[in-house]
Amino acid sequence: MKETVRGVVTGVNGPIVRARGLQGIRMLDIAEVGPHRLIGEVIRLDAESAVIQVYEDDTGLKPGDEVSSSCRPLSVHLGPGLISNIYDGIQRPLVDIAALQGSHIRKGVKAPPLDMKRRWHFTPVAAAGDVLAPGAILGEVRESESVLHRILLPPGLSGKLERLAGEGDYTLEDDIFGLQGMPDFRGTLASFWPVRQQRPYAKKVSAGAPLITGQRIIDTFFPIARGGTAAIPGGFGTGKTMTQHALAKWCDADIIVYIGCGERGNEMTDVLNEFPRLTDPRSGRPLMERTVMIANTSNMPVPAREVSIYTGITIAEYYRDMGYGVAVMADSTSRWAEALRELSSRLGDMPAEEGFPPYLATRLAEFYERAGCVETLSCGEGSITTIGAVSPPGGDFSEPVTQHTTRFVRCFWALDKVLADARHYPSISWIDSYTEYIDEVRDWWNERDASWFDTRREAMHILLEDDRLQQIVKLVGPDSLPVQDQLTLFTAEMLKNGFLQQNSFDPKDMYCGTAKQIKILAIIVAFHNEARELLSRGVDLKAITSMQVVGEIIRLKSEVGDHEVQLIDEANQMMKSQFSALNAEAAPAGGGNREGAVAP
Template sequence: MSKGTIKKVAGPLVIAEGMRDANMFDVVRVSEQRLIGEIIEIHGDQASIQVYEETSGLGPGEPVESTGAPLSVELGPGLIGSIFDGIQRPLVDIMEATGNSLTRGVEIPSLGRTKKWHFIPAVAVGDTIEPGDIIGTVNETEIVLHKIMIPKGINGTVKSITEGDFTVEETVAIVTDNNGNDIRVTMLHKWPVRVGRPYKEKLPPAMPLVTGQRVIDTLFPIAKGGVASVPGPFGSGKTVVQHQLAKWAEADIVVYIGCGERGNEMTDVLNEFPELKDPKTGHSLMERTVLIANTSDMPVAAREASIYVGITIAEYFRDMGYSVALMADSTSRWAEALREMSGRLEEMPGEEGYPAYLGSRLAQFYERAGRVVSLGKEGREGYLSAIGAVSPPGGDISEPVSQATLRIVKVFWGLDANLAYRRHFPAINWLTSYSLYVDNMGKWFTQKVNDSWMSNRTRIMRLLHEESELEEIVKLVGMDALSAPDRIKLEAARSIREDFLHQDAFHEVDTYTPLVKQFKMMELMLHYFDYATEALGKGADVEELVKLPIREKIGRFKYITDDKVDKEYDDIITALSREIEAVIRKEEA
């Protein structure tokens, strides 16, 4: 264990001397207060340490002690439903021990050491095991079965295994390794956050992560195991989009990282999630959620660690064979922490002061997402989908964080301030957003939902793009200059915008739309366009077609409950045909 003394303090950066025996990324304890920090640079016997707690009051000569281990997270029962800070300190336990304010230097284990969990063995004495094998299970919550896996580096034969109630530190099994040594296995193990957890194989994504958000599922889908970015200016709804995805995405586990966000937004999450009912199970959403709260008033260095802590926990549940959705809100604040630490280290700055390694650090984070075959004889398939919000200053996505992110992710949901000001939410701009998963996902949508899904999506995108071109003409010469077919195009596109793409996150029915209902909504809007275009060819008046009473019912279809969708759809199609026929007969008469 390397011991040294403080030479210099510069905000969250502490320079310590006498640290020749320490290693890069070692966790250290700084001063008599035992503040936690991490070595990020070494010159000779001098170590640069980023301290994850407030450093006011520290001075030269105070002791620094290396633990000899990298920053790691504790993995085991007790993660689900917990609220951690950026370095996996349990905030609720700290509050109970020290009060409402975070006390510096407090040492409380991430996972409780006194609670007992009922362990049920999944292997028998004499079975051979290897890293990744499941040796038993624990019912962590009513909806999450926590699978206890053999840590990396243990191969051998099960010598003993016991069913019963254990704390995370108590021995549940003894494994005799290939050299004849007995190894005690507990339900707890640690993993360094900056190292991705190993797996057997990485597979290409094959199915979408269904979110119930129409603009996402229909136009810009994300794959299970995919990566997406949500850039947007202040007030454009990034956080609400992230909340909606956390609530409704088809994931077994949600890991939500509030990285440098406003405290009141994290408070909303903490208040909302326990109250929300999981649509699949009827239980509280917190029973499958891990929250990491590192708000903007917390020490800046811990922001940098919070992203890695979150994705390591997500990888752990992925290795169990679960589908995990990770929300990082926002990576811009994380990049700002990188920039601050880089500046204090006096590194050569890159564009806009960000460190030259910004792009590679972002890639290291996003590349840990994916669809993988986990270690172990079973070969479980797990998914980790990563969705990162980006907060570019002034909404300018040409800035370095946005551009570096766009080079990595395959889905870009570009939030638009103009749409937000017009109260169109989610404010995802359909002209600038894209998804590179569309073609891969097309086969799944046509097989699982309807053969016409992709053709309908293509037609809707075409109508929206043609509308933007027609709007330019209308601005120049007015609506009267448009032909009757172009008027119908504009009306159909307006209906798609206002009734399909606009979705009320706070309406009990509209907040989530199943894929079958999304398809029927597309069908209704395209039926109106097709019938009206056909009627124009038969001499129908365009004004009459625009003012059809049934159009209001088409617009309100999104508020129909799932059990009434089929009947309402049939009624609207019948009424639409009847009303258009009436307009045609009126013109013929």
């Protein structure tokens, strides 16, 4: 047991506190500062003094106040009971929604992150006498209907299991297991892990499957692989938070860790009000049963915002190690970077670009590096998919946070102000966005539909052609374009309205399953190809674009539910017969020669 060391405050600069006399304290140890014993972390150290970043409001703190430390690193408490919880940046439970809205947590409150009195039903998997490697499975606890919590031997421990509790109900304080040669050790259902340290795994593996989000533009055009990284950059009001919420609600991860850092408190309140009422489209269970929230909203202390993403990602790693697919959303990494900037300027660091500290890039890299698909120590494959919102001032993507982020993420969902202003949602640009995961997810999709890759490519081609043609249209108007190009503009419009746009408030369309995505995309591309064919036979473009089925295709997304995709096949039949009718009308007039006449 480490002893407590004591010192005194020598200087206070906002949340940055200098202290003297803390013999033996190390970097990143936690300290309790002042009469309220505010939680802080040692971020600089020299022979005489320690610099402590305080995670709570330290108004009133003064030189001479006492500082103490038990010389332990800032850690999260990991165990059953994390799920459905909402924490601040240093893992204090925000039991009350009101806590988010301004009435701060009282200074120095030491609420335990996990309910220490609640009993959990434990079923052993290992047995006394087993020789266990670090991370081995000791047993299981059903944490929620959706989550089976595997109790693992903490990664730092190994050896012969001397005793293990039998099946029964235990609190997090109860002695559950012991290891040979460690007579003083009492293993419980919970454990601690330092937030700034990655948890170990066996090795990184490649994903091979996409994280399905139910958002068409993402899944179809810019998919992210499980274990991947993505950024959502966008100016104010372009839909970053809405997109993060949609992903948190609908993506097919087993566990969601949602980190609201530096954004408005009412947005987190929305999540808290909405999530308990929503059900997972796969399991039919409440979404909260697989969600952990970390909230460090704009009204909370800045240093706690800095640490909140580490708290979040450490919890994510903990569930990954049980073999789960975890998705981490951080909204917004720019507010987090601003916290870094504020703290580094108080420390008197030499600023780099736009006042950000020189280590901004390293910190961003470290955050995204903790994503990935891994072979865990004992539970097969697990993954962390990390999705960070970026809010560049003025929507200017050339600023440092966006620029550095692009170096570390492999998926970029660029939000477009023009689309948002036109109320085209999600306003993810199909021109500026990209993904590097196509090769990784291609087989997965092709197993569901062999033509997926080609259909997607054809649709993308239509959209890119449209973008090029729009430049010409601006100069000379649409009517001077060849009919084939006019058709491209028309089909692109169908793709935008009938496929890319997806309203998060439309009950049938807020989530779109993969089968529905494939079928809608295929019908629009088939329309385009049929129409091209007819145009080349001399059929009037107007006759094609005014076909009754066109409107129906555009409405499919909000009229057809995920369990009635056969209705899309019916629309396809209808389209075919309407095309046949047009063809029949055209055939007698043009005859067989017409085709030759038009062909180049």
